[in-house]
Amino acid sequence: MNVLAELRRPDSAVLTLRTLTPLYTGGVGQHGDQIHPSGLLGGLRRFSCLLAATVGDDRFEYAVWGTPTDAKDHHAKRVGLHVDTSGLRKIELPGRINWDRPDGQRRQGWFYNVAHEGRLRFVITQRGISPPHWQLLLLAIRIQIRHATLGAKDQFGLGVLASDDLPAVEPLEAPVGPPLTGRPGLHHAFFSEVRFDTPLPPGWPARLEQGLRWREKLRGSLRQPGMDELRHYVFGQLNRHGNAVNVSALYPHGNGCALRVWGIAPHTTPPRFADQRDQIMQALRQALQQGPEQSLSGARRLHWQDAADYEQDRVNGINVLAGVTQ
Amino acid sequence: MTCFDMLADEHFEPKKDDWLQQGARLRRRVRKNKDLTDRRTEFLSQYALVNPKAGQGEANLHRCHSPAFLPTGLNTAARAMDQALAGFPRYSARLLLTFRLLTPLLTKDDDPFYLFDNPTRKDHLLGLPYLSAASLKGLSADAYQRAFPNPRPWLDLGQDDPDRTRVFRHADPHARRLFGIADDGAKIESEKGRLHFAPVWFNSLQLLVMNPGDPANAIGTLPIQFEAVAPDQTGVLEVVYFNPHGVKDSDEATVRADLARWLGAVATWWPVLGLGAKRLAGYGAIEIVKAQVQALGWSGMADDAASGDPSGPAIPDYVREFQDATGDLIPESALDRRLTLAGEAGEQLQAFSQDKERLQARKLELQQNRQQPGADKELKQIKKDIEKINKQLDALRQPLQQEIQALRNRYRNARTWLEAHPAVKQPAAGEISAEAAPALAERTQTGPESWLRLAHWMVENGDD
Numbered sequence: 001m002n003v004l005a006e007l008r009r010p011d012s013a014v015l016t017l018r019t020l021t022p023l024y025t026g027g028v029g030q031h032g033d034q035i036h037p038s039g040l041l042g043g044l045r046r047f048s049c050l051l052a053a054t055v056g057d058d059r060f061e062y063a064v065w066g067t068p069t070d071a072k073d074h075h076a077k078r079v080g081l082h083v084d085t086s087g088l089r090k091i092e093l094p095g096r097i098n099w100d101r102p103d104g105q106r107r108q109g110w111f112y113n114v115a116h117e118g119r120l121r122f123v124i125t126q127r128g129i130s131p132p133h134w135q136l137l138l139l140a141i142r143i144q145i146r147h148a149t150l151g152a153k154d155q156f157g158l159g160v161l162a163s164d165d166l167p168a169v170e171p172l173e174a175p176v177g178p179p180l181t182g183r184p185g186l187h188h189a190f191f192s193e194v195r196f197d198t199p200l201p202p203g204w205p206a207r208l209e210q211g212l213r214w215r216e217k218l219r220g221s222l223r224q225p226g227m228d229e230l231r232h233y234v235f236g237q238l239n240r241h242g243n244a245v246n247v248s249a250l251y252p253h254g255n256g257c258a259l260r261v262w263g264i265a266p267h268t269t270p271p272r273f274a275d276q277r278d279q280i281m282q283a284l285r286q287a288l289q290q291g292p293e294q295s296l297s298g299a300r301r302l303h304w305q306d307a308a309d310y311e312q313d314r315v316n317g318i319n320v321l322a323g324v325t326q
Numbered sequence: 327m328t329c330f331d332m333l334a335d336e337h338f339e340p341k342k343d344d345w346l347q348q349g350a351r352l353r354r355r356v357r358k359n360k361d362l363t364d365r366r367t368e369f370l371s372q373y374a375l376v377n378p379k380a381g382q383g384e385a386n387l388h389r390c391h392s393p394a395f396l397p398t399g400l401n402t403a404a405r406a407m408d409q410a411l412a413g414f415p416r417y418s419a420r421l422l423l424t425f426r427l428l429t430p431l432l433t434k435d436d437d438p439f440y441l442f443d444n445p446t447r448k449d450h451l452l453g454l455p456y457l458s459a460a461s462l463k464g465l466s467a468d469a470y471q472r473a474f475p476n477p478r479p480w481l482d483l484g485q486d487d488p489d490r491t492r493v494f495r496h497a498d499p500h501a502r503r504l505f506g507i508a509d510d511g512a513k514i515e516s517e518k519g520r521l522h523f524a525p526v527w528f529n530s531l532q533l534l535v536m537n538p539g540d541p542a543n544a545i546g547t548l549p550i551q552f553e554a555v556a557p558d559q560t561g562v563l564e565v566v567y568f569n570p571h572g573v574k575d576s577d578e579a580t581v582r583a584d585l586a587r588w589l590g591a592v593a594t595w596w597p598v599l600g601l602g603a604k605r606l607a608g609y610g611a612i613e614i615v616k617a618q619v620q621a622l623g624w625s626g627m628a629d630d631a632a633s634g635d636p637s638g639p640a641i642p643d644y645v646r647e648f649q650d651a652t653g654d655l656i657p658e659s660a661l662d663r664r665l666t667l668a669g670e671a672g673e674q675l676q677a678f679s680q681d682k683e684r685l686q687a688r689k690l691e692l693q694q695n696r697q698q699p700g701a702d703k704e705l706k707q708i709k710k711d712i713e714k715i716n717k718q719l720d721a722l723r724q725p726l727q728q729e730i731q732a733l734r735n736r737y738r739n740a741r742t743w744l745e746a747h748p749a750v751k752q753p754a755a756g757e758i759s760a761e762a763a764p765a766l767a768e769r770t771q772t773g774p775e776s777w778l779r780l781a782h783w784m785v786e787n788g789d790d
Contacts, residue, residue, distance in 0.1 A: 003500070003583040003785055007473050007590050010598045028535045028551070029375040029383040037429050037608025038536050046539075066606075077606040080599045084428060084611070113382070125598045127472075127606070183541070242544025269541035 013138060013167040015122040017145065020160040020251035022091060022115030022204070026152045032114040033090065037083045040122075043150045044081070048140035050264065053185030054307075054314060056177030057136065064133050078129040079137065087119030094205040097212060102220075110156050110212055112204075120161070138169035142322040147191040147305075148262050149246050155236065157211040157249030160260055171319040179314070183269045187314060190281060190306045191262045191321070192288055193253075198298040200250060200257035207250040211259050213292040215247040218261070221287035222280070230273055234265060234280060242267070245284070250296075257296075261288060281306055345373050345388035345531065346453050349441040362441075366551060369441055374533040387556050388531040390454050400449065402524045403564035407620040407768055410564075415571035415733070416647065416764040417581045419621035421589065423563040423777060425596075428611040430534055430554035432603040433457050444552040446531055455531055455555050457602060459523035462563060465601055466523075466592050467491075467505050473591035474498060488512070500587045503575060521588065524564040530556040555602075560615065571647070572736020578624060586784035589617070593777030616772045617780040623764025626787040645740040655744055661733060675722050682715045 024032045025039030045065050052060030066077040091114070098109025124141075126134060144150065145166060149159035179187050194214070201207055215235075222231040236243040245263035252258075265281070266274050273280070288302050310317025319325040338354075340347030352365040367381070375383035402410070403422055410420050433455070435447040446455045476483060476494050483490035488510035495502045506519030534554050537546030565588075569581050593614065602610035621627065650656050689708045692701045771780045 003587050004590050004782060007587075007594060008475060009594055010472075012598055026535075026537075028370060028385050028533045029378060029381070031375075031382060031384045033384040034430075034557075036534065036536075037611070038604070041607045042539070080606040081608045082598050082600065082611050083608045086428070114384075123598050127599075239545070240543065242539065244544075268544055 010125045012123050012125040013141075015124070015141065015145075015163055015167060016165060017120045017122065017161045017163045019088070019117040019120065020162050021207070021249045022093065022117050022158050023088070023120065023151050023161070024115040024153050024158045030113075032116070035083065035085045035088060035116055035120075037081060039151055040083060041081050044141065044144070047144045047148065048137050050184060050186045050189070051136055051140040051143065051318065053180040053183050054187045054318065055136065055172070055175040056179055057133075058180055060133055060136060064129055064137065076127070078127050078133075080125040080127055082123040082125070084121040084123070085116070087121065088116040089118050090114055091117055091204070094208065097205065097209050099209075110208075112153070112156075112158075112208065115153075115158055135169055135172070138167050139172060139318060139322045139324070142166050142169065142324065143186070143318070146323055147260070147321060149248065149260065154246045154248070155243035156215070157208045157247065159246075160248045160251055166323070169322070169324060171322075171324045172315050175314055182271065184264050184267050184271065186264075186318070186321075187307045187311065188266060188271075188277070189262065189264050190284070190304070191260075192285075192305065193258050193260050193303045194288060194291070194300055195253055195256065195258045195303065196250075196296050196298060196300045197256045198296045198300075199255070200252050201296070204249070207257075210294075210296060211247050211249040213294050214259060214261070214288075215245075217290070217292040218245065218247065218284055218287045221283040230276060230280070233268075233272055234263075256298075277308075281308070344453075346448070348373060350439075353439060353441045366441060370533065370551070385532050385534075390448075390452075390529045390531065400452070400454075400525075401527050403526075403562040408766060410566070411620060411622055411766060414566075414622055415569050415576075415736075416623045417571060417576065417578045417621065418569040419567045419581065419585060419619055419624065421563075421565045421567075421585070422616075422618040422620070423565070423589075423592075423614075424616035424618075425561055425563070425612040425614055427528075427555065427557045427559050427561065428613055429557050429600075429609050430532060430552075431457065431528070431557075431601060431610040432552055432554050433461065434603050442533070442551045442553055444550070446553045446555055454527060454529065456525040456527045457555075457561070459525045461602070462523045462526065462565075463505070463519075463521070465596070466521075466588065467501075469595035469599070470501060470504070470588060470591040472595050474501070474587060499575070500584050503580075503584050504588050520568050520570070520584070522566045522568060524566075526561040526563050528555045528559050528561060530559055532556040554609070561612075570735075572733070572739050582624070582784045585619075586781045589777055589784070590781035593775075593781060597774075614774050614777050616770065617776040618768055618770045619780060619784070620766065620768040622766050624767065627765075627767035627769055645743045648737055648740040649744075655741055658737065661737060675719065678715050678719050678722070682712060682719070685712050685715070 023035065025034075025036040026032065027034055027036060045061075048064070049061045052058075064078050067074050093112030093115055095113070096109045096111050098107060101107050124137075129137070145161055145163055150161055151159035153159070179185050201210070219231065219235045222234060233241050234244045243263075244265045244267040245261065248260040250257045250259050261284075263284075265277055266272050285302075285304055285306075288304070291300065305321070307317060307321075310320075316325070338347075338351070340351045342348075349369055352369050353362075356362045356365055371378045371381050373388070374386050375381075376386045377383055407420065411418060432444070433447040435445045437445050447458060448455050471480070471494060476497055480490055480494075483493040488508065489512075492507055492510075492512070492514070495505060495507055502517065504519055504521050507514070507517040509516040532554055534552040535549045536552065537549040539546050567581060567585055569576050596612060597614060599605055600608070600610040601612060604610070648656050685708050689705060689712070692698065692705050692708070695701060696705075769780070769783070771777075771783070773779075
């Protein structure tokens with residue numbers, strides 16, 4: 001018998017992705033001249049753990065993503081990520097984008113330097129991951145690519161990806177248990193897309209500015225007396241809070257264009273402002289329906305999905321988001 | 327020179343454009359953690375970025391230039407095949423596997439006095455980054471275990487990993503020959519593996535930063551710097567299979583099967599799992615470029631003149647090796663002619679031997695004319711020189727010892743076989759001589775599938 005007949009090949013999922021808005025993962029000089037795999041892996045890890053929390057799987061993160069090397073029960077990740085960036089090209093973004101604030105206050109604006117666009121390939125290889133965890137991971141990846149973002153500066157427009165061939169996975173049949181408490185989960189998420197009949201504006205400065213105008217509108221919706229801390233928690237504050245809400249730049253959609261707005265609220269461990277979630281969602285949805293004054297002209301439609309709507313049927317909600325049901 | 331040496335030397339003056347030395351200079355002034363953070367920031371803006379503005383800018387590459395890239399330096403993969411395989415037994419083979427780094431490669435070094443916590447592993451004298459031979463052996467053993475798993479689950483094989491590794495290799499004769507058996511403190515006899523790895527050398531470094539998010543506020547507050555081998559560099563891995571020809575399982579088919587399985591395993595698993603530290607997070611990703619095999623006496627090699635040798639298979643190779651033209655066993659004294667070093671080492675050996683002969687002749691001359699003025703002093707010096715040459719000769723001959731032992735073992739096995747088969751007198755290909763030495767030939771494949779194609783070629787084009 002040929003001694004190579006028994007050669008076992010890796011069980012991998014291959015994702016071929018294309019950027020809808022530029023991809024950025026920072027770097028030692030915050031310049032974006034390279035794509036750093038750890039930034040992408042961190043995004044996949046966080047999103048898959050959000051899904052695991054929603055289905056009540058408290059072993060997922062430990063089992064799939066491993067432990068620090070100094071942990072007593074140390075084990076490595078049970079998946080390996082291979083990133084092929086050879087199909088990406090480096091692009092120069094416009095530097096600073098800014099305009100006068102409606103309330104007249106001074107603002108630094110938003111800064112962009114270098115990012116990447118083109119095609120990207122992930123190979124995610126199984127290294128002892130259990131079939132249920134592999135299923136959860138693939139479902140999470142499908143939801144993330146279909147509705148969310150990846151990489152850094154995704155709160156400011158970057159990191160929307162698409163794929164024509166997402167990995168096939170069986171629909172989820174039942175949760176492991178009730179949603180995990182004390183940590184964020186996909187059951188705290190909302191996903192929305194504003195679709196415009198207007199053609200996509202040429203050039204990134206205009207597409208990024210449009211996203212930032214929508215972001216300003218959304219942030220402004222929480223600019224009310226007594227809501228400063230909540231607004232900073234949801235939309236970030238330098239060196240204090242990360243963002244709960246991500247607003248993309250414009251990207252092509254059919255004959256027109258669209259932008260993506262998604263988020264998790266509450267988004268930290270331990271959670272904050274949990275009792276105000278309904279109020280936050282209502283304000284955001286209303287702002288998305290109104291849009292900023294400087295929005296693209298022409299007809300637009302809001303596609304809104306709040307995970308709270310699936311509270312009674314979480315499994316169906318997950319399968320719908322992942323696009324694995326009829 | 328390590329950072330510690332640089333720190334200890336009061337007169338140390340770093341070169342202006344030397345990343346490593348400048349890092350050591352900055353580290354020298356550190357007395358507390360706050361200083362360390364400041365010095366790191368200073369280093370990042372001065373050396374790790376191209377034209378930084380307010381601490382921001384494109385990552386800079388630090389290029390190390392080194393004599394190690396000369397053929398006679400540390401980069402053993404650059405040696406010619408006749409030099410690399412000089413003196414190796416029949417069917418021994420050398421693989422040269424070329425790959426390109428797609429993402430930065432992390433290879434952690436132990437240098438507590440380095441400016442950053444995660445330095446790349448570098449040669450202490452030359453400052454040249456490398457992926458160590460020991461790491462490569464470990465990574466390839468991991469790939470092999472995944473490619474040819476034991477029927478039982480890994481965790482069921484033993485109590486800890488060394489235990490499981492021993493059980494795995496005892497159960498798989500290919501793995502046992504390739505990697506050997508380590509005792510690891512267990513009361514068993516260890517076995518040396520036949521594969522010998524060389525480090526893979528690179529010459530560009532860069533700094534990376536990772537900033538894990540704090541779940542409490544969703545921002546990164548503790549950036550961690552990593553020194554890394556920069557991507558887009560080509561590395562060449564040299565792996566030599568030392569075949570102890572004449573002992574059990576040292577025929578051509580066994581060697582080819584062992585190497586094919588090893589190559590098939592790394593060709594299949596390294597491109598998806600990568601190399602080095604944090605490989606599962608996407609670092610150390612590789613793209614396969616080229617594979618070369620150089621082998622002694624292998625059949626089916628494109629330029630192997632002996633490939634069509636129709637000699638009867640009834641006589642084992644290790645017997646034919648010691649037969650003369652009439653099929654008789656050569657005298658044991660003829661073995662001495664085979665125990666000479668070839669290539670650069672051979673030339674050195676010859677030069678030292680000639681020097682020694684010259685000195686011995688002069689010594690004799692002086693001993694016969696001791697009345698000559700200064701004779702005693704010169705004799706003393708000559709004795710010292712001869713001792714020195716003897717040490718150098720010993721150092722050169724030492725690597726031959728294993729081969730000498732293997733050769734003698736094969737010879738004894740051949741004698742036993744011929745005594746047991748007196749009727750077989752088929753003439754061998756030729757008397758032991760330069761003509762009888764196994765042909766050295768090479769074969770090359772290129773492209774992303776080249777390693778796997780070469781693995782298949784090894785098992786599908788042999789004599790078996």
